[in-house]
Amino acid sequence: MAGTTASDTTILDVNQALYDALSGYIDVNPDTGVSIIFDLPAADSPPTEPTLSVFLYEIHEDLQMRTAQMRVPTYHADTKTSTIAPGWVNVCCNYIITYWDIAQTATSSPGSPGGAPDNTSIKVMNQVVNALINNRQLADMPGAYTRMIPPKDELNTLGNFWQALGNKPRLSLSLSVTVPVFLTDASDSAPAVQSTEVDMSQQQTGRF
Template sequence: MFQDLDATLAALVESEMPLSGITVSFATPDDQFPPSGVTLPAVAFFLYDVRENHELRTNQWENTRQESGMITRKRAPARVLCSYLVTAWPNESAPNPAQDEHRLLGAVMRLLLRHREIPERYLRGELTGLKPRLPARITAESQLQGIGEFWQAMGGRPKATLHFSVTLSVDVFESAEVGPEVTETVVRVGLGVDHES
């Protein structure tokens, strides 16, 4: 599922990025970045946190009518928040790498802000046709305790970052057949039983 989310984000960036020749990477942004196979300039999406989104939790059931006329019932999917750290990596041989990094990060930010949910045309693998849609946003809050500590742990120099989150629907419940579809309601109104005195 996470590999499908990565492929989805890559499709989004590759299709809508206004700058050409940009590589999309999901490698760890440590002191070894870029790994072999990643050509700069690049945008790195580092998945650093996965947790259930309790605000979107629901106990509702979804009913589906089968061709046979039977109804199956299933609990709504769990909602899982996936948090990414997004960084821009310019070509170091460029005349002004710092300026290129900011230009690249700004272009990614505008692209991500354009979409409140991932458009269906970019969904890949298991995410294709997924309902409900995938809400996405650049977040002010980070799931990291301290960004400075993060870069120290990564062994790399601090970089400007975007915190980006996508909420997945994860189907974890089995459906159960509950019976034939109810197509009409009958209400009988009448007098009560006569009593003899």
């Protein structure tokens, strides 16, 4: 039986790059800070610590970008051989980002109650915004870029989204990340061109 084909890990790398960008602005100290998870808290199991949820809910090919590259042959002069290099396709990863305080409430730290203009939820989401707009290009991921977008229809309205989680609506942010996902390298080769020949002739045309 043939082994499985290795998959491109770009989408997994996006999660790590987002974590690095967010943790640069948010205190993620395990004892006093905010936990960043790439999932949604369970409706019947409220977070026991302040939690930032970065939930990937949709992946699709970005058909609006025309910069994808199909597989193309590459000539190697030293060995006089050609290989067919893998191309890449732009893939769009859509996230919804929310902050969940302890016991799914909007309460904040002492001196900054949940109803205050500078409550913890607003502070954390402000840090999220700053992290994202200052990391349009994700670190160590050439061709990957982020943008904040309006809520998408795929969520079937945010009201239904929150109702499904059994929780009241809260401040959320929709994020779209476009990344180039490389096609599988099948190690195909093409015969090298050994010589070229051009035959040219001149034709005379008469005047009328």
